[in-house]
Amino acid sequence: MRYLIILLLCAFISCTLTKRTSKVIDLKLEVLTDSIADIYASSIIKKDLNKDLSILASDEYEGRETARPGQKKAAKYILERFKEIGVSPGAENGSFLQTFTVDAKNASNVFIECNREKWHIIKDFYYIGNLKDVEHKNIELVYVGHGIEEDGYSDYKGKDANGKIVVINDGVPEKSKIKHSDWSSWRKKVELAESKGAIGVVTIKQNYLEGAERIQGFMENPNMQMHNPGRRKADLIPNIYISDSTAKTFLLKINESKISVKVDIEEELTSDNVLGYIEGTDLKEELVIITAHYDHLGYDNGEVCNGADDDGSGTVAVIELAEAFQKAKNDGNGPRRSILFMTVSGEEKGLWGSKYYSENPVYALEKSVVNLNIDMIGRRDDKHEHDNYIYIIGADRISMDLHLINEKVNERYIKFELDYTYNDQSDPNQFYYRSDHYNFAKNGIPVIFYFSGVHKDYHKPTDDVDKINFDKVQKTTRMVFYTAWEIANRDQRLRINGIK
Ligand SMILES: [Zn+2]
Numbered sequence: 051m052r053y054l055i056i057l058l059l060c061a062f063i064s065c066t067l068t069k070r071t072s073k074v075i076d077l078k079l080e081v082l083t084d085s086i087a088d089i090y091a092s093s094i095i096k097k098d099l100n101k102d103l104s105i106l107a108s109d110e111y112e113g114r115e116t117a118r119p120g121q122k123k124a125a126k127y128i129l130e131r132f133k134e135i136g137v138s139p140g141a142e143n144g145s146f147l148q149t150f151t152v153d154a155k156n157a158s159n160v161f162i163e164c165n166r167e168k169w170h171i172i173k174d175f176y177y178i179g180n181l182k183d184v185e186h187k188n189i190e191l192v193y194v195g196h197g198i199e200e201d202g203y204s205d206y207k208g209k210d211a212n213g214k215i216v217v218i219n220d221g222v223p224e225k226s227k228i229k230h231s232d233w234s235s236w237r238k239k240v241e242l243a244e245s246k247g248a249i250g251v252v253t254i255k256q257n258y259l260e261g262a263e264r265i266q267g268f269m270e271n272p273n274m275q276m277h278n279p280g281r282r283k284a285d286l287i288p289n290i291y292i293s294d295s296t297a298k299t300f301l302l303k304i305n306e307s308k309i310s311v312k313v314d315i316e317e318e319l320t321s322d323n324v325l326g327y328i329e330g331t332d333l334k335e336e337l338v339i340i341t342a343h344y345d346h347l348g349y350d351n352g353e354v355c356n357g358a359d360d361d362g363s364g365t366v367a368v369i370e371l372a373e374a375f376q377k378a379k380n381d382g383n384g385p386r387r388s389i390l391f392m393t394v395s396g397e398e399k400g401l402w403g404s405k406y407y408s409e410n411p412v413y414a415l416e417k418s419v420v421n422l423n424i425d426m427i428g429r430r431d432d433k434h435e436h437d438n439y440i441y442i443i444g445a446d447r448i449s450m451d452l453h454l455i456n457e458k459v460n461e462r463y464i465k466f467e468l469d470y471t472y473n474d475q476s477d478p479n480q481f482y483y484r485s486d487h488y489n490f491a492k493n494g495i496p497v498i499f500y501f502s503g504v505h506k507d508y509h510k511p512t513d514d515v516d517k518i519n520f521d522k523v524q525k526t527t528r529m530v531f532y533t534a535w536e537i538a539n540r541d542q543r544l545r546i547n548g549i550k
Pocket residue numbers: 051052053360398509
């Protein structure tokens with residue numbers, strides 16, 4: 051599950067849209083009247099859940115960070131399990147993988163050599179701004195004072211900056227006649243240099259260390275964004291800052307110096323959702339979607355965040371559910387509606403995988419009847435003194451049928467204490483917006499988010515397998531199974547609130 055981003059505005063809007071209808075017609079479980087479902091529910095066992103989770107949440111999987119090798123490895127593991135179970139590839143072109151592009155930035159990939167001596171990032175230089183990738187070799191330098199030009203005054207007078215890298219002083223000259231105060235903006239100076247034909251700017255910075263320290267965190271943390279073709283492109287020429295002492299060491303004879311600059315920040319990576327599919331019998335156009343995210347945070351200061359609970363627990367539940375439904379299908383008891391078992395990535399970065407799927411659905415969203423999303427089901431939170439509970443979030447917001455089916459399944463088979471604390475729309479945690487079901491809910495698809503709460507190891511390297519309560523994971527997975535079985539097999543599709 052992802053960190054809270056304040057979405058109170060959304061919460062307010064949804065309040066006005068999804069008030070619970072007051073007249074509720076009772077609903078009967080249509081299908082769960084015989085014992086066929088029990089055969090397959092009982093195939094969901096903690097030993098299998100434990101086996102898969104011990105692998106996926108081991109250090110070898112490097113915390114499964116989106117677009118990194120650990121995520122790729124986890125995708126391969128899940129894909130192999132789907133193959134072994136016998137479910138069909140659920141993505142396009144006979145593939146189990148739905149792959150999306152991720153724009154990453156490796157901010158420390160700026161390389162400078164001056165007079166054949168390497169400059170070290172942070173120690174000798176840093177940069178500011180959204181630099182575009184470039185490579186310039188053996189470029190001449192030209193010193194242009196403070197790099198300022200305005201009515202009746204120019205630091206560029208008599209200087210040729212064309213095709214060169216200009217060296218300037220930070221700020222404005224003391225006791226100067228400069229009229230415009232905005233020369234303290236680096237952007238204005240860089241724009242002027244560019245208009246003079248310069249291909250880069252080196253600024254000699256007072257208080258160098260202060261600036262370098264501020265920028266260090268950014269250099270050390272590669273960041274990622276979901277690929278968005280409309281995003282502002284990196285367009286800045288190299289905008290480099292050096293200290294007085296770097297200037298004195300390397301740039302004493304500035305007119306005889308040559309500098310090479312290589313900026314190689316932009317990285318295009320990919321990430322994957324893993325999709326297994328069981329085709330329904332007579333209602334196969336309609337689809338039940340079961341999800342969990344298999345990505346997690348990667349490393350935290352050199353330690354692997356294994357994400358056993360978040361969301362290894364949901365991931366292995368989805369694998370076991372695929373196995374149970376495939377067994378049923380093999381016995382001739384396959385579901386009437388089709389079922390998509392989808393483990394997504396990019397969740398911790400911002401629900402990317404489910405967002406990508408909802409914008410590029412493999413199966414029509416109008417025919418997708420429900421999303422059952424499992425995220426963190428293996429632990430107990432501080433608010434409970436026993437393990438026999440589950441938080442149910444979102445079930446009644448779009449379809450009261452779904453809410454009632456879930457309650458009846460629980461009453462008959464599971465007997466959890468159903469905790470609706472986080473379903474309250476005014477709850478400050480706003481969990482409804484914080485996992486992948488939200489990308490289905492916002493498209494009008496009924497959802498349930500199954501959740502056992504946060505704990506002291508949440509988003510820490512200590513979220514490990516040995517702390518998982520597998521009885522609870524087994525019980526929750528069976529709960530999802532019975533609900534999915536009922537929804538996939540009943541005559542009537544779940545009704546949307548307010549729509550007859
Ligand atoms: Zn998380």
